[in-house]
Every structure is written in C-alpha cells, then in structure tokens.
Amino acid sequence: MAQHTVFYFSGTGNSLKAALAIQRKLCEAADEACEVRIVCMGPNEPFVFDASQESIGFVFPCHFGGVPQRVLDYVAALDFAGQEQAYRYAVTTYGGASWTTLSQFGVALANKGYPLDYGAAVQAFSTYVVLYKMSKKLSEQTAHLKAGLEPVLDDILARRTVRFGRPNPVLGLYNKLSTRKEIAEQDEGFVVNETCVGCGQCAKVCPVSNITLESHDGADGRKTPCWNHRCTQCLACLHLCPKEAINYGTKTQGRGRYKHPEITVPMLIAYNHNKGDALNRRY
Numbered sequence: 324m325a326q327h328t329v330f331y332f333s334g335t336g337n338s339l340k341a342a343l344a345i346q347r348k349l350c351e352a353a354d355e356a357c358e359v360r361i362v363c364m365g366p367n368e369p370f371v372f373d374a375s376q377e378s379i380g381f382v383f384p385c386h387f388g389g390v391p392q393r394v395l396d397y398v399a400a401l402d403f404a405g406q407e408q409a410y411r412y413a414v415t416t417y418g419g420a421s422w423t424t425l426s427q428f429g430v431a432l433a434n435k436g437y438p439l440d441y442g443a444a445v446q447a448f449s450t451y452v453v454l455y456k457m458s459k460k461l462s463e464q465t466a467h468l469k470a471g472l473e474p475v476l477d478d479i480l481a482r483r484t485v486r487f488g489r490p491n492p493v494l495g496l497y498n499k500l501s502t503r504k505e506i507a508e509q510d511e512g513f514v515v516n517e518t519c520v521g522c523g524q525c526a527k528v529c530p531v532s533n534i535t536l537e538s539h540d541g542a543d544g545r546k547t548p549c550w551n552h553r554c555t556q557c558l559a560c561l562h563l564c565p566k567e568a569i570n571y572g573t574k575t576q577g578r579g580r581y582k583h584p585e586i587t588v589p590m591l592i593a594y595n596h597n598k599g600d601a602l603n604r605r606y
Contacts, residue, residue: 324355324356324357324358325353325355325356325357325358325377326357326358326359326360326374326375326376326377327346327349327357327358327359327360327376327377327378327379327380328359328360328362328372328376328378328379328380329342329345329346329359329360329361329362329380329381329382330362330363330364330370330379330380330381330382330397331361331362331363331364331381331382331383331594332363332364332365332382332383332384332391332393332394332397332530333363333382333383333384333530333557333591333594333595334384334450334528334530334555334557334558334559334562335450335557335558335559335562335563335581335582335583336582336583336585336586336590336591337384337416337447337448337450337468337583338382338383338384338414338416338447339382339583339586339590339591339594340468340583340585340586341382341414341416341445341447341468341472342361342380342382343361344469344472344476345359345380345382345414345476345479346359346361348476348479348480349378349479349480352480357377361594361599362597363530363594363595363596363597364381364383364393364394364397364398365393365397365530365531365532365595365596366531366532366553367596367597369400369402370401371402372402372403372404372405372406375405375406375408375409376406376409377409377410378409378410378411378412378479378482379403379406379409379410379411379412380411380412380413380414380479381394381398381411381412381413381414381428382413382414382415382416383413383414383415383416384415384416384417384447384557385415385416385417385418385420385421385422385424385444386506386555386556386557387497387498387501387502387506387556388420388421388422388423388424388494388495388497388498388501389422389423389424389427389495389498389502390415390424390427390428390431391555391557392502392506392507392555393530393531393555394428395428395431398428398431398432398435399431399434399435401435403435403436403437406437407437410440410441410479410482411432411437411438411439411440411441412439412440412441412442412443412479413425413428413429413432413439413441413442413443414442414443414444414445414472414475415428415442415443415444415445416444416445416446416447416468417444417445417446417447417449418446418447418448418449418450418451419449421444422494422495422497422498423490423491423494423495423498424444425439425442425443425444425487426487426488426489426490426491427490427495427498428442429442429487430487430489430490438487439487440482440484440485441478441479441482441483441484441485442485442487443475443478443485445467445468445471445472445475446464446467446468446471447464447465447467447468447471447583448461448464448465448467448468448581448583449464450558450562450581451556451558452558452561452562452571452574452575452578452579452580453512453556453558453571453574453575455578456577456578456579457578457579457580457581459579461581461584465583465584468583506554506555506556507552507553507554507555508552508554509554509556510533510550510551510552510553510554510556511550511552512571512572513548513550513560513561513569513570513571514569514570514571514572515547515548515568515569516568516570517568518566518567518568519545519547519548519564519566519568519569520545520566520568521536521545521546521547522565522566523536523546523548524563524564524565524588525548525559525560525563525564525569526548526560527592528559528560528563528588528591528592528595529559529560529595530555530557530559530595531553531554531555532553533550533551533552533553533554533555534548534549534550534551534560535548535549535551536548536549537549548560548569558571559591561575561580562580562581562582563580563582563588563591564580567580
C-alpha cells in the first residue's frame, strides 16, 4: 500500500485546508489503496516514519517573509532515515508576499541531506491584524487559496521538480529583522479584556501549546490565558477566541477576526493534536 505523509502548521486554518486538499487529491488519484497521514508540526511526540513514503509534503504559512521558526525546528529534529526515495515538496500559504520562504525552507531541508524537489506559494486570506485591518472580501480572498492550489496539486501528482537556490539576502532582510525581535517573546503584547469567560479555547487552538490558564484574581474564580514565550505570532488565540476577548495591545480592536470558513475550531484542535478524523485513514 502506498504511503504518504503531509506535515502541516496552521493557526487559522489556511494551511490545514491546503493539507487536506493535498490528502484528498493523492487519495483520489491513487490506483491502489493508500494511506495519507496528516501530521501537525507542533510540540507533539517526535514523529517516526513507520515505512518508506511515496511522498513527504510540508504545508505552512509565511511568517514575517519566511518560514515559521516552529517549522524550521521541527524539520531540524525530523529523522528522514529510510526516506531517500520519497518525493519531497513544500507548499506555503501567504497573505501579502511569500518573499524567500520556499528557498529558506529548501536550505533547511537540504541541511538534513534531503533536498526539496518541489515548492509552491499559494495566496490565502491575510490574517496578521497586528499590522492591518481584516479585509471584508472574505469569499473572494478565500477563493484565491482554492484556485491557487489546483495547479499545485497537479504538479505534486506529476512529481514535477523545481530548482531552489540560496535565499535572496535583500528579500530576506525583513525576515531577519523581524526574528531579531525575539518573536517567541512578543506574546507579552497580548491582552485579555473583561469579556473573557475562561473557556480555554485559546489554549486548545494554539499550535505550539504556548498558552495556559491561570487563576483570576476576581471573586468568580475565573481563569484567564497566560502566554509562555513560545509564540510564533500565528494569532490563532486572537482570531479564534469566541468572545473576541484577546487583543494585541490596542492595535487589533475592531480590526476583525478570521478562520478559514471550511475549517471548524474542533477540526483545528483535533488535527493540531494529531487526532483528526483523517489521521491514518485508508482509502
């Protein structure tokens, strides 16, 4: 039975949606039974390949013009032994521009001794409300992801290849300057207002398990979120709070919230903990 693994990292669902589209395409095109595993690149138990893979994919968003640090750390720790023949590809979702994301990821994979065979950047809904207001063209911009994925899915099935060079130092400057600000500790900017009910959804959706609930000083005994400096600035906690009680300083109030319309919060939580209903599904 053919086996494939799709690793993904997602805050508000764009990259998970892309990973699920790849899974469906691989299974529909298979001439025989196949297994397509979707694995979150989060702080879970180290992943171990249990057999040789036909393909290994990586799907993740562009953060600050480059690859999220969590993705780079995950790949650095991943053991590719026995996967020399696998077709390796990457798909990055981006809002404004992808800059040098794919070439940066290509270097990270090549450093493991397994060069990247193919990569593509696909535009999705832009979600970084720390810098700007949410677009009101939800359906239009969400459609960009679906349309952009179609030729990419065909390329992956055909095992097309792309040559990757070193990241452009000029285009990569924004990413370098941003990461110098210690992104992991920028979670100090999150604030919680009085509408928080202590439901804990922010902690559940965080793909890096960066949030814990701490006892509230009030008489009601309510617990509120506390960030623990492992942040990637994906903003899942902010966007997916059911009460919109989380903001980043005073910048994000009234700027809107986003979740991919076809990805539910329970889906995000399940897949982020590698318990999605498609995990280990056989076709």
